[in-house]
Amino acid sequence: MDADGFAAIRDRRAHDPGAIAGALAARTRRPLLGENGRLFIIAADHPARGALGVGDEPMAMAHRYELLDRLALALSRPGVDGVLATPDIIDDLALLGALDDKVVVGSMNRGGLRGSSFEMDDRFTSYDIDGIVRDRLDFAKALLRINLQDPRSAATIEACAAAVSAAAAAGVPIMIEPFMSSHRGGAIVNDLTADAVITAVAIASGLGTTSAYTWMKLPVVDGMERVMEATTLPTLLLGGERSDDSDAMYASWQHALTLPGVRGLVVGRALIYPPDGNVQRAVDTASALVHEQ
Numbered sequence: 001m002d003a004d005g006f007a008a009i010r011d012r013r014a015h016d017p018g019a020i021a022g023a024l025a026a027r028t029r030r031p032l033l034g035e036n037g038r039l040f041i042i043a044a045d046h047p048a049r050g051a052l053g054v055g056d057e058p059m060a061m062a063h064r065y066e067l068l069d070r071l072a073l074a075l076s077r078p079g080v081d082g083v084l085a086t087p088d089i090i091d092d093l094a095l096l097g098a099l100d101d102k103v104v105v106g107s108m109n110r111g112g113l114r115g116s117s118f119e120m121d122d123r124f125t126s127y128d129i130d131g132i133v134r135d136r137l138d139f140a141k142a143l144l145r146i147n148l149q150d151p152r153s154a155a156t157i158e159a160c161a162a163a164v165s166a167a168a169a170a171g172v173p174i175m176i177e178p179f180m181s182s183h184r185g186g187a188i189v190n191d192l193t194a195d196a197v198i199t200a201v202a203i204a205s206g207l208g209t210t211s212a213y214t215w216m217k218l219p220v221v222d223g224m225e226r227v228m229e230a231t232t233l234p235t236l237l238l239g240g241e242r243s244d245d246s247d248a249m250y251a252s253w254q255h256a257l258t259l260p261g262v263r264g265l266v267v268g269r270a271l272i273y274p275p276d277g278n279v280q281r282a283v284d285t286a287s288a289l290v291h292e293q
Helices: 003-015 018-026 064-076 087-096 129-134 153-170 194-205 224-228 246-256 279-291
Strands: 039-043 082-085 103-107 139-147 174-184 187-190 214-219 235-238 262-267
Touching: 003 018, 003 087, 018 087, 039 064, 039 103, 039 279, 064 082, 064 087, 064 279, 082 087, 082 139, 087 103, 129 153, 139 153, 139 187, 139 194, 153 174, 153 214, 174 194, 194 214, 194 224, 246 279, 262 279
Parallel strands: 039 082, 039 262, 082 103, 103 139, 139 174, 174 214, 214 235, 235 262
Antiparallel strands: 174 187
């Protein structure tokens, strides 16, 4: 988008904040799943967690206009079903008219910012289910880090359970991204062994008063076959950090996408900030993996 387009967004935000609600109300919606039952979602909820770095660029996602350009390009590509983001980005994309016929996933975000003294205080800080219903979004997403050595995890588990119940009552699908986490070397680290992911899935699957609207959002790990044997819930794969070995990254996704129960892929920085800078090629490659299975 050119400078005039971004100036128009800034002016509408300043002079007509109700335009955001109007744009969301006018958005053309689509069924959650298409004919092939697959989903390919672009993730962009990282900035609201203070996670602006990609690879060796610590502030790669700090330039909002460049980020929006990359997201708009990704959303324009065939096979890209939607976007996952916090309200600030969803609102900008709505004003840009980039959300028609897309699945829009509202990130409930996490308050436990990486490296903070309160990192395991993972309270929700963005969308709630009422806000998702108000804005006519299609999906909710919540992170669930379970640290058995930290009592603050109890409140996070309880809040996720309440979100699952509220989503089901509203008829809104909700994807839970669960991890077993621990304190290591002064940092919170997610355990990416198959056993740990299976344990996290078991805990997350039982949250709330019903699992009818619950989906899983899971990392691709060694032993993914065992992970997918641990749940009947529809599952989307987490793309994870950007890899300098794109071929190996795509190969791991391709294999995992063939497993029973896997419905698609949710990827952010690895595709909108690819190592070679070619967003279109990266997105199209991932789209083919999802939709040509």
